[in-house]
Amino acid sequence: MxxxxxxxxxxxxxxxxxxxxxxxxxxxxxxxxxxxxxxxxxxxxxxxxxxxxxxxxxxxxxxxxxxxxxxxxxxxxxxxxxFHDKTELGDNESIKTNHTSKMGSLSGSKGTSIRSSKK
Structure with a gap:
């Protein structure tokens, strides 16, 4: 070793x-x-x-x-x-941003990338 x-x-x-x-x-x-x-x-x-x-x-x-x-x-x-001192704690800022346009229908709304691929 x-x-x-x-x-x-x-x-x-x-x-x-x-x-x-x-x-x-x-x-x-x-x-x-x-x-x-x-x-x-x-x-x-x-x-x-x-x-x-x-x-x-x-x-x-x-x-x-x-x-x-x-x-x-x-x-x-x-x-x-x-929790311990090395536990990664986020600030939830990334959750607040709107990612639905890239996530598609699983996010609850149709994403723009899905619409554009149907054209």
């Missing part, structure tokens, strides 16, 4: 520990999955394949930290979301 592979592996474990902190079955399953992938890729000899697998592991780590939030069911039937 190269130094960058070790770094990617350590970062993946840190990400998993942060995201699934209080969910022990999922935490264990995620760690097992990462270890299996590391061992599966340990026999790679092609530099490009090694670099690609490290990049993929880094992307997974970043995705977990940025996009996953653990929810906890409270006694009142509502969920409490456990």
């Amino acid at each position: 190269s130094a960058t592979t070790k770094q990617a592996y350590k970062q993946a474990l840190k990400s998993i520990n942060t995201v699934f902190k209080n969910d022990f079955p999922i935490l264990k399953a995620a760690k097992t999955q990462i270890k299996q992938e590391i061992f599966k890729n340990s026999k790679l000899t092609n530099t490009e394949e090694i670099t690609e697998s490290i990049k993929k592991l880094d992307e997974i780590s970043n995705f977990l930290l940025s996009n996953l939030v653990q929810g906890e069911l409270k006694t009142n039937g509502k969920y409490f979301l456990n």
Whole structure:
């Protein structure tokens, strides 16, 4: 395992520990999955394949930290979301802009690109 592979592996474990902190079955399953992938890729000899697998592991780590939030069911039937300092929080500005002209009929209105293609 190269130094960058070790770094990617350590970062993946840190990400998993942060995201699934209080969910022990999922935490264990995620760690097992990462270890299996590391061992599966340990026999790679092609530099490009090694670099690609490290990049993929880094992307997974970043995705977990940025996009996953653990929810906890409270006694009142509502969920409490456990955000952490690395959770990506948007400002909803992109939602406010009108994208219906490019989205087509699935957005609830016919898009201009669909109309122009029928001409």
